[in-house]
Amino acid sequence: MTTARQQGPGATIYSVADYAGVSIATVSRVIQRPEVVSPSTRQRVLDAIEALNYVPVGAARSLAVRHHEAHGLVLPELSGPYYAELLMGFEARAAELGQSVILLLADTKSDLPRAVRQLATRVDALAVFGRTVDEPSVQRVLHARKPVVVIAGECRADVESIAAENTSSAAQLTEHVFTHGRRRLLFVGDPDAAPDIASRYGGFVQAHRARRRKPADPVRIAFRENDGTAFADRMLAGEHVADALVCANDELALSIMTRLQDAGRSVPDDVAVVGWDDVMTARYVRPGLTTVRQPVGELGRLASERLYELVRGATVNATPQVLPTRLVLRHSCGCPPAGISTLP
């Protein structure tokens, strides 16, 4: 144990000014616009800053410039690569634009509304994922005229929204499975759980209609690995019959597939399995998992960028921006195994 760090005063713009023998205005200038200060005084100030270990108090600046220069991001959680990638994109773009990012993970909050209100207090604008917008706390942010963008949520007139394409790629994927001769397809996942999933099931239905087939009701289970395992067990027990499973995400697809294989079933021969997200595991399992790749990072970047523009007075775009997705065909759908398709 060494001695406690003093939470003492710390250098301020005043102490720096004193030390350098200039006014605080000059100190402020060498920080904001060094070029308008004469080289000699500038150097004196820089030396003072160095000598005193001056770290400006951001809050004071924020108050003066009337901007937090920070973006808030509300995500459900952070397990799996999806949200992490989103966050990476968001943070990267925000940083480029000189904005800090304050993160709020909703799932772990006992009092989410409170957390959101608190967050709103410290940012110029907010990006929220999925259904979270419905939170009255988020509505309040809107009413307070702070820009809000929704990522992968429902479109609303008053909020800008950004999402990946889901419906048509789901339809494509479903049709692809039909192409392999499968006829009893099951959609695994709860469309009510999130707007994305709803769209994906929508595409599943669409593809059936196009072939004049009746789509089965979705198997409404949650998205954790053990939910998938449990479903697989029920399938093994004969509760569900299908020759192809269109799963709402890769975690589900993988846990189901692995369980079926461990029980002696062959994928894709006995049953095809496809998923969503193209997680790392999808490349490493055998057979490789056929899935849909979304431009998740781009989603984040775009959200950040739009926040920035909205804060600066851009008009809110009422039509949702939809980013294209891409089918990643591997072997679990029935396609022949590619030579070495391990890398992205």
Next chain:
Amino acid sequence: MTTARQQGPGATIYSVADYAGVSIATVSRVIQRPEVVSPSTRQRVLDAIEALNYVPVGAARSLAVRHHEAHGLVLPELSGPYYAELLMGFEARAAELGQSVILLLADTKSDLPRAVRQLATRVDALAVFGRTVDEPSVQRVLHARKPVVVIAGECRADVESIAAENTSSAAQLTEHVFTHGRRRLLFVGDPDAAPDIASRYGGFVQAHRARRRKPADPVRIAFRENDGTAFADRMLAGEHVADALVCANDELALSIMTRLQDAGRSVPDDVAVVGWDDVMTARYVRPGLTTVRQPVGELGRLASERLYELVRGATVNATPQVLPTRLVLRHSCGCPPAGISTLP
């Protein structure tokens, strides 16, 4: 396009006070300590807040209370489950303590020192991962007497550090591989890349010494999947000879294992492969990957908590806190396949 959001004034504590017919002090009180305000006026104020959609300006509060009420976290990046879990733990604990978290991802920053300085401006304390501490920009934060904790970095006298146990679990893991009769072990990964890795190689060496065997030099490659694949190719070409690979992390282990298998080698029969981190994939590949599980979330939580305490004047703990890790034995090391070891 609807009309632009006005970045107009927005309600302040003054407008709320006016609207409710009270002083700003009273408004402040109903927000900070509602119980000291009479029920009737309290309600009037709350109504005013509601009516005006009042969202306090956090910066003003920060300035007044002389605390940002925010913690900074500097992470290299966010791919893979490791950093994400760390962040989840950090954010969760911070939120419990009423602190916001401002995230900075180092790898994407063209001007990291600048980003760190900017971050320091807006937080009360900083947690940095690994080597990042060496940044002079971080040193400046230290000198400015803002608490800093290092996660999984080197121990230093002036900074508090938190890490997972590496050396002895590495030694255990290595000894375990010996137990399976392996004799030509290779450590794959660059000990100079990060303090963790150095410790792991240290354990590898230790286990050899205990058996009076000479440890091979580490195979110094980077941690990306393709680095692993490339190494596997060199091994297939006979450049490296080994009957067991102790890999610095799971990504490496998995990419190597998969490549070897695709080329017809058997794991673990021809060569055992073990890794670090227990990523999701480790459970799903066949054979299941033997690895080391770290309490990553706990690392984050602890960091956040210590920052909080340090900001409040706790003395910095000079001896690093080391959290225990756990071997996860699956099949890739040579252990018999467990029945169903898919779940965590």
Next chain:
DNA sequence: CTGTTAGCGCATTCAA
């Protein structure tokens, strides 16, 4: 229980 008042540290006019 409520109002008055004095900062918190910085950016930014406006003069000089």
Next chain:
DNA sequence: TTGAATGCGCTAACAG
């Protein structure tokens, strides 16, 4: 090119 003065919105004494 520099300095003096003002205000950003809020908290926390201190009085009443």
